Amino acid sequence: MEYLRIKLKPKSFLHLGEREGWLEGSKIHIPSDTIFSALCHCHLLLYGEVDSFIQAFKEEPPFLLSSAFPYWEDELYFPLPKNQMFGNVKSSENGKELKKVKFVNLKLLLRLLNNEHLEDLEDEIDKSQELDCLPRIDKKERAGKKLVPWEVEDVPRIALSRFNNHPGENFFHFGQVHFAENSGLFILVNLKDESWENKVRALFNLLADEGIGGDRTAGKGLFYPPEFDRLFIPEVSEANASYAVSTYFPRDEELVGLEKGFYELEVRKGYIFSLHNRSYRRRSLRLFSEGSIFPAANRKGALVDITPEVFTAHRVYRYGFLFSFPCKMEEQ
Secondary structure (H helix, E strand, O other): OEEEEEEEOEOOOEOOOOEOOEOOOOOOOEOHHHHHHHHHHHHHHHHOOOHHHHHHHOOOOOEEEOOEEEEEOOEEEEEOOOOOOOOOOOOOHHHHHHOOOOEEEHHHHHHHHOOOOHHHHHHHHHHOOOOOEEOOOOOHHHOOOOOOOEEEEEEEEEOOOOOOOOOOOOEEEEEEEEEOOOEEEEEEEEEOOHHHHHHHHHHHHHHHHHOOOOOHHHOOOOEOOOEEEEEEOOOOOOOOEEEEOOOEOOOHHHOOOHHHOEOOEEEEOOEOOOOOOOOOEOOOEEEEOOOOEEEOOOOOEEEEEOOOOOOOOOOOEEEEEOOEEEEOOOOO
């Protein structure tokens, strides 16, 4: 199947909070629900309203968003499917490194989605130039070279009191991630309605200037003009499951069979980002994270109303539609 691919090259550092109230560290990827929130803000700035944009997603979304994952040179990297177990990984040095894998390139991903196992491909990954993962296995020819295209650093900071301009004990660390020159993040868009393509391109062009993540007033989270092209991904035959490349909130009828899946849950919190108020907390919500494997290939997800009771200016939503690739999963 063919998708619209958008490459975003950061201009500087990014701060992608891993959890509310914790400034240290930073995510490497940008979840799809965060991207959707940013697009809603861009729609408001570009078209003067956002109601029509949200209304289009309440029933049948005109397009689906993946999360933003790393690219490095010509390779795209996706989250390691969560059904990959390491019980039989060899005790070699490379086997130990495989246990640290977070992302796999597209060619390796397609092998895994066809029900092959990472531990069985250990020797092939070690010898092949086509199968790659992040962190990269430190092969002899790569000795001393970078194993990932990013660096996460914690910068010491102080918070000054507004009353006496004194820091007191307000010392903390602020996490930020920096991508190498030939790397960045990419997003896939599944255009259900092709007439939306021009609007999607316009929104992402504005998002590059508006930025995403924390500390944007200091110049972080901004991107160079995005690169748009198409990416074809062959579908897995005889698929019986779904591999998530976005966060996911299931509808009531989609709860059946989840206990047979392989997944992790993330609690998503935060404050309302609105022209009307920015001090109210949104209702928290648990989402299935990227890389999760679910039985059945016909899951959709939902747009979830997370408006707090005290906020009446407009409704607030969390994007929970599933962008997935068909895959094979061993029957239990």
